Amino acid sequence: MMREDPRTFEALKLCDRREPDITRHDLFIGAALCEQLPPAMLAPLVRYLAYGDPLGGFLTALVSGELFEAACHADGNNNPRLADFAKWIQQSWPQVSYGSGDTVRAWQELGGLEGIP
Numbered sequence: 001m002m003r004e005d006p007r008t009f010e011a012l013k014l015c016d017r018r019e020p021d022i023t024r025h026d027l028f029i030g031a032a033l034c035e036q037l038p039p040a041m042l043a044p045l046v047r048y049l050a051y052g053d054p055l056g057g058f059l060t061a062l063v064s065g066e067l068f069e070a071a072c073h074a075d076g077n078n079n080p081r082l083a084d085f086a087k088w089i090q091q092s093w094p095q096v097s098y099g100s101g102d103t104v105r106a107w108q109e110l111g112g113l114e115g116i117p
Contacts, residue, residue: 036084052112
């Protein structure tokens with residue numbers, strides 16, 4: 001998936017440079033190998049983290065900390081993994097990138113990790 005999507009691959013490299021605590025293992029390989037998170041959801045989340053890219057309804061609700069909204073938008077693959085998503089985000093991401101709608105909008109306006117001076 002990474003090699004098919006150059007923007008995601010570049011986002012991973014940016015995450016490595018800008019946020020030493022976020023590694024490829026945390027963002028992609030660890031989650032995918034544990035089969036806790038659907039791989040198709042990881043690429044948009046990594047691009048959001050790196051560049052502040054927009055997310056769909058489910059992922060926006062998830063990153064905004066809106067559990068009920070996320071559960072309503074989740075499909076059959078994502079719904080049973082809501083807790084896994086939340087743990088991964090809380091344990092691996094900078095606190096300024098998730099938690100509320102205002103935080104998500106501010107992160108997107110900043111441009112993600114790329115926008116941090």
